[in-house]
Amino acid sequence: MFEAGAIWGFTGTTMASLMFFWSVYKQFVPYQLRDYLEKFVYKMMGLVSNSVRIRFTEYTEDKGLKKSQAYDSIRNYLSMKSTARAKRLKANETKNSKALVLSLDDHEAVEDVFQGVKVIWSSSSRKSEYQYDTNRNSVSEEKRYLTLSFHNSHRDMITETYLAHVLREGKEIGLKNRERKLYTNNSSQDYSSWREGRWSNVPFDHPATFETLAMDLEKKEGIKKDLLKFTKGKDYYRKVGKPWKRGYLLFGPPGTGKSTMISAMANFLNYDVYDLELTTVKDNSELKKLMLDTKGKSIVVIEDIDCSLDLTGQRKKKKDEDEDEEDEEKKKEAEKLLKRERSERESKVTLSGLLNAIDGLWSACSGEKIIVFTTNFVDKLDPALIRRGRMDNHIEMSYCRFEAFKVLAKNYLEIESHDMYGEIERLVEETNMSPADVAENLMPKSDEEDVETCLKRLVKSLEEEKEKAKMLAEEEKNKKAEREVRRKKKKAEEEEKKKKAEEEEKKKKKKEVEENGDVSEENGNKI
Ligand SMILES: Nc1ncnc2c1ncn2[C@@H]1O[C@H](COP(=O)(O)OP(=O)(O)OP(=O)(O)O)[C@@H](O)[C@H]1O
C-alpha cells in the first residue's frame, strides 16, 4: 500500500515544478486566454495529483481592496521558513515594520512540514490589465497571491489545525517586527475641528529596559514575573471570567523612575503606549470613545493622576485637618491644585467616568491591556480608584538605595565595584536622594572625568543632601516646637477668655437676681 505522504512526495514536487513552469511562462499567453488556460491546467493537475490548493490573495476584493491580514500573517510565517530554505527572496520595506521583511520572491516555492505532513507554499503574481485609473487610462496592476498545496488525504488536518497554526505564528512574528507606537490623545477641540483621529502617534523608541532600571532587585524580578504571567494569561482570565487587563499604580517622589518604569514595561512586553492626557478630554463619553479606540497589546498611561482631575475626594478635608504640613509640601500642593482647577475648567471627566473607563462593561473590548497610573501622592487618591481589582499591583518607587545605586553605576560608569562603595552604601541608605539625582551625579560631564571624579561628586552631593536633611529636620523640630508653644498659648488664651466670659455671666446673673430681688421687695411693700 502506498503512503499518502509518499505519493505527495513525488507528485507534490512534480506539481510544484509544473506550477512554477506555468507561473513563469503564462505571461507569454495573451491575458484573455490566461484565466481559461489556468483553470484548465489546474484541472488537469488536479485529476492526476490528488492535491488540494488554497489561494490567499494580497487584497480582499469583497472589502474594497483592503489588505488581507491573513496574507500578511502567512507572508510573515513564510519569511521565517523561506530565509532558511528558499533560493530567491524579496526584501520589502513595509510600513509599520521596524526591519526589512524578507519574503518569498514571485514564482518561488517553499516546503513546510507540520506534524509529519509536507505542504508546499508558492508565491505568484498576476497582472490584471482591465483596471482603469482616474483618467480612464487602462493600467495594469499586479495581484499577488500565495498558494498552499497539499495532499487531499490531509485536508481536515491542514484546514483545521495547520492553517490556524500558520496564522497564529505569522501574527506573532508581525507583532514582534512591527514598529511600536507612542500614542497621545488629541484635545477634543483639535479632534472636532481638524477631523483628526482621536490619537496621534510617533514611533516609540525609549531605550529604558528593566536591566537599566535602578530599583530593588527582588521587586524588579517580581514585576517582570507578574507581567509575563499576565501576557500568558489569556485562557486563565477567560476561565476566571475577568477581562484580560491589569492595572498598575506607580507611586513615589519625583525622579524615582515611574515614567522610566512604564517605558521598561513597554519594551519588555513589546507593547504600544497610549499616553492619556485626561485634562484635554472633554467629558466621560469622550473618554469612553478614546478607550474604545485603543488596541490590545498596549499600555494605557495616566500620569500624575492626583492632579489630573478632581479625583481626590478627601483632599480638601485632609488639607483642613493637616494644618501642620511643611511649607514645601504646601507649595507643591498649591501648584497641583492650581493645575487641577485649570483642568477642571477644561474637562468634565468625573471619578465615576474614569472608573467606568477602567473597568466598565465595554472596557473589555480589546484584551491584553495594561493600565498604569502614576502619582507622587498616593494617600490623596480616592480609595475607589486604586482598590485591588482596579489597580491590581501597587508599586512604590523609592529613593535610591544601594542596590539601585549599583545598577546606575553599572549603566553610567560601567563598574561593578569600587573602593568607595562602602562609603556610598552608608550614605545612600541614610539619605533620601532620587535615582534621577544620583544618575545626574554619576554622568561624566566631560571626557576628562573618570570614574573616581564622578563617584566623589556623588559622595559630596550625598553629604550635602544629608546635611540639608539634618538642617531641615532641625528646622522642622523648631517649627513644631514653636507651633506647640503657639498652640499652648492660644489654648491658654482661649481658656482665659472662657473663664472671663463665665465670670461676666456670673456677675450678670448676680446683678439680675439682685435687681429682681429689689423689685419684688418693692412690689411686696406695695401689696
Ligand atoms: N529608577 C531609575 N532607574 C534608572 N533611571 C532612573 C530611575 N529613576 C529616575 N531615573 C532617571 O531620571 C530621569 C527621570 O526619571 P522619571 O521621569 O522616570 O521619574 P518619575 O518618577 O516619573 O518622576 P515624576 O514623578 O516627576 O514624573 C529618567 O530619565 C532616568 O534617566
Ligand SMILES: [Mg+2]
Ligand atoms: Mg514621570
